[in-house]
Amino acid sequence: MNLQSSDFELFHLPPQFSQDRALVDARWKELQREAHPDRFAAQGGAAQRAAMQWSVRINEAYQRLKDPLKRAAYLCELHGAPVNAEINTAMPPTFLIQQMEWREALEEARGLPALEDLAKQVEKARRETLAACAQLIDQLQDYTLAVAQVRALMFIERFAQELDGRLDACHDELDPVGKGQ
């Protein structure tokens, strides 16, 4: 093992989309326990620098492994199908129409129930897309088709962030002093 090993090799995890989040977390902490610069604080500059490199590498891998979207994108890239989101923006028409409908719904939504209803729809789409990713990567090993799903996920997550912002604002308005749940 070295700094160039893949995230999965580093974490001793099978190189697949389906992962047990608790295991990823536990492995991360075990690795940091060995390599964190704090373990070598009394051992001078060279030791500190080496530990820092390892610790940064472990955190980088953890950021990718714990997040389903980043994990899927990474697996596609490892198999020669990079996402290139900034160059490749072509999406199927049905998907784009759904996105436009969501955006209209978000603009028109007034009050918590409407927003929460939209949030449910988005979460459902997210779960379905993730399931499609899992099948394409883990069962069919079709990374070209998987990349299309990853791009769709990026759209969905960006929309979910905007929606979260609106939901937060709505909660703050209803509960300014934070006394209620």
Place this chain on the structure above:
Amino acid sequence: MALLQISEPGQAPDPHQRRISVGIDLGTTHSLVASVRHGVAECLPDAQGHVILPSVVRYLPDQGRQIGFDALAAEAEDPENTIASVKRFMGRGLTDIAGREKLPYRFVDKPGMVTLQTRQGEKSPVEISAEILATLRYRAEDTFNDDLYGAVITVPAYFDDAQRQATKDAAQLAGINVLRLINEPTAAAIAYGLDNASEGIYAVFDLGGGTFDISILRLTRGVFEVIATGGDSALGGDDYDRALADWVLQQTGLQAITPEDKARLKAAARAAKEALSATESVAIEAHLTLGFAQFDVKKSDFEATTSGLTTRALSAVRKALRDARLTRDEVQGVVMVGGSTRMPQIQQAVADFFGRAPLNNLNPDEVVALGAAIQANQLAGNDAAGDLLLLDVIPLSLGIETMGGLVERIVPRNETIPTAKAQDFTTYKDGQTALALHVVQGERDLVADCRSLARFELRGIPPMAAGAARIRVTFTVDADGLLSVTAREQGSGVEANIDVKPSYGLSDDQIATMLQESFTTAEADMKSRALAEARVDADRMLLATQSALDADGTLLNEDERIAIADLMKLLGSTLATSQDAKMIEDATTTLAKGTEAFAAERMNHSIQKALAGKDVTTI
């Protein structure tokens, strides 16, 4: 210095050679130093038995200084030369300091960080803080009758890069080896968690004299993982004092026109605030130039006039929970830290918010220093069995300026440190040979709304067509939460490297000069001390090198072994014959440099071995 000793992590090379390590809570209103003695962390008292050192420095007419209680007592008589709450000015420009017109000090506007005009000349917040830190260092050295090996110094979690760097500079100026900067709420969690053997999600609510932090942590088997942090680096007990003082002026129709007036009124307001924690009403009294201010303050008046401050704190709590993607009922306990959490309205607000009574079983003034001491003891290698691990986060996003004054985010807030992120840039004009980068910190989209950390220029890019150069900029945030930036043109390999420090322009040389000027230890004393320190370092280096050779000499070839043996001989003979600290230090440095590659190689081997040896199934 590259110490080659690789014993088991966390174990001192020589068990008899215990390293004196301390935790220092450098607070807005007061500071403390703590250390682990006989396995227990405790705050160290001064000769009079006081554990607390008021963070007040007074510059006397005769070049002397008063630090702590003496200075605090003189605050009202000599306000312009008696600096309190200097932490609020660390790494701040003049316009950053809210309510500065109400403070009795003579600020001097300087790029990056203000200075204060005193009768002993202009003093920077770094120098003033160094006086406090040096006082605590001497206290520790007197307690143990030994030199200090190193210290963990705490900073508010919400401190940005400039404030952290200023704190580290102050420690360096005070002659303290900084083992680590850690966040105050994290330190409190260590003291609290280890004491109570807690597991699960905890919130630390830390309202100090001048800063407010909220951290959400997950505690599992000795691992303290910060999930999210937030706060307000300009909200604290001082603001409650000021709000009360303003209210009293309003009620009495009086004005505080001189620095002495302001200082007296502030002291009276603070005393009233403290009294109101235990009683329902208190008389506030202050002799001002324009008259005698006297007014009865009811507890309800005080609460009403400061409720906006409490709301500000709770809004930061809500934001941190959102960032952590947790709801308030998932939090198993709320730890209260900082003297200002003694105010009943704060206790009540927090209890209402979380729907549970907060935890108060450790002294809120001491808990931060105690946690820092536990971490320092482990970092110094004194605690062989210690398995404490801190996984902290960066509190504020880092980014760079792009076209149109917008911020491109590179490292998002709440990402675990240490971390590094690379980003590629290109030139936008044909033949462009330089590229300017502006690094900022903050959550806003416009550069103007974020804090400017540094500007630097990558020069010497080979002339190419627009868009052909590939410049990779790497942001590295170390375990202290400090940023460094490197930039490299991929084709030519031209490299620029900066520590994000020049924002207020304290170079290492300047620090060295300030060091010499500010500490007026007798010349001879300093020389003999330097010689003793150089000898100890040299011995340590020789011992460490020898045991590294014994353990891992096989990693070296014959030439490398001979080169290291020669350097050891040189240091050995210098040590035997020389009385000159500088000569011994130079020989030690030469050996350290000559063994740097060997040390790095050994480290990599040992980490790789440890990582490869673990399997998920064994966790």
